[in-house]
Amino acid sequence: xxxxxxxxxxxxxxxxxxxxxxxxxxxxxxxxxxxxxxxxxxxxxxxxxxxxxxxxxxxxxxxxxxxxxxxxxxxxxxxxxxxxxxxxxxxxxxxxxxxxxxxxxxxxxxxxxxxxxxxxxxxxxxxxxxxxxxxxxxxxxxxxxxxxxxxxxxxxxxxxxxxxxxxxxxxxxxxxxxxxxxxxxxxxxxxxxxxxxxxxxxxxxxxxxxxxxxxxxxxxxxxxxxxxxxxxxxxxxxxxxxxxxxxxxxxxxxxxxxxxxxxxxxxxxxxxxxxxxxxxxxxxxxxxxxxxxxxxxxxxxxxxxxxxxxxxxxxxxxxxxxxxxxxxxxxxxxxxxxxxxxxxxxxxxxxxxxxx
Numbered sequence: 576x577x578x579x580x581x582x583x584x585x586x587x588x589x590x591x592x593x594x595x596x597x598x599x600x601x602x603x604x605x606x607x608x609x610x611x612x613x614x615x616x617x618x619x620x621x622x623x624x625x626x627x628x629x630x631x632x633x634x635x636x637x638x639x640x641x642x643x644x645x646x647x648x649x650x651x652x653x654x655x656x657x658x659x660x661x662x663x664x665x666x667x668x669x670x671x672x673x674x675x676x677x678x679x680x681x682x683x684x685x686x687x688x689x690x691x692x693x694x695x696x697x698x699x700x701x702x703x704x705x706x707x708x709x710x711x712x713x714x715x716x717x718x719x720x721x722x723x724x725x726x727x728x729x730x731x732x733x734x735x736x737x738x739x740x741x742x743x744x745x746x747x748x749x750x751x752x753x754x755x756x757x758x759x760x761x762x763x764x765x766x767x768x769x770x771x772x773x774x775x776x777x778x779x780x781x782x783x784x785x786x787x788x789x790x791x792x793x794x795x796x797x798x799x800x801x802x803x804x805x806x807x808x809x810x811x812x813x814x815x816x817x818x819x820x821x822x823x824x825x826x827x828x829x830x831x832x833x834x835x836x837x838x839x840x841x842x843x844x845x846x847x848x849x850x851x852x853x854x855x856x857x858x859x860x861x862x863x864x865x866x867x868x869x870x871x872x873x874x875x876x877x878x879x880x881x882x883x884x885x886x887x888x889x890x891x892x893x894x895x896x897x898x899x900x901x902x903x904x905x906x907x908x909x910x911x912x913x914x915x916x917x918x919x920x921x922x923x924x925x926x927x928x929x930x931x
Contacts, residue, residue, distance in 0.1 A: 583676035591646035617710040629703035647862030648881030670929035685855040693820035815844035842906035864924035
């Protein structure tokens with residue numbers, strides 16, 4: 576690490592932070608204007624600490640590739656405009672050597688982006704989403720009908736209806752199989768969720784099948800442990816954003832074992848976090864390759880091209896995610912298609928800039 580490396584890293588990260596604060600300030604003004612009615616009726620403390628304190632890191636991290644690209648384009652164009660890059664290369668420094676401090680800066684941003692998206696922002700999103708559900712627009716799913724899922728190997732649960740406000744399900748049944756043979760069936764008029772995996776069934780009947788014989792037990796109340804929670808079958812929009820990466824992976828694996836179909840958004844979120852982390856390197860190379868040479872029209876041309884490419888990247892990722900939701904491709908492929916395409920763009924632009 577030489578003085579020149581620290582100079583570029585300081586410029587890169589400084590411009591990145593400046594771009595974040597500038598765009599966040601604009602975003603806050605638009606957000607206040609859009610949700611003014613909700614902010615006026617909500618307690619000020621909740622608005623500041625539950626919403627904005629959690630919304631700003633969430634928004635900054637969501638658009639981290641955009642901020643990275645803008646930072647690279649802006650400060651590199653300024654260096655090129657002042658002939659500083661020409662001076663660096665004239666000392667015998669190779670283009671690859673010039674790229675090193677850029678990649679070190681991108682590594683810092685990528686690591687920060689991943690840690691935030693995987694571990695820090697999801698718990699903060701719990702408060703933010705609860706605030707928007709309470710004061711802006713309720714997107715919680717509190718009711719479900721015809722719920723059926725595998726709670727364990729050979730055990731199938733069914734509820735005709737579930738009311739999450741009352742924590743109660745109706746017309747419940749739990750069937751246990753040995754291979755393809757039904758060995759036990761519990762039916763109840765209602766079932767109530769108390770704590771983690773703790774369910775209470777009421778007006779129940781248990782039928783045990785032993786060959787040609789059947790044993791029947793009845794009762795008014797039975798406390799039982801069933802390894803499911805309401806969140807396993809009541810899936811609301813943005814639920815995936817409230818899970819850390821380890822919890823997200825565990826949730827996806829568990830839901831697949833249970834035969835739950837509507838978990839595409841969770842798989843997309845899982846792979847999006849990795850794809851967004853890798854995007855920091857790809858967009859850094861593209862931005863540096865585009866703006867390291869003087870162009871006719873000055874810095875404005877580079878910034879314009881950079882904005883078009885960065886917004887097209889975010890738009891492309893949004894479009895490909897719909898392919899995964901529709902079942903045209905897997906969530907992993909959908910999230911990595913933009914990175915693969917822009918990697919080829921980065922290689923081409925880097926080659927052209929280094930041999931130009």
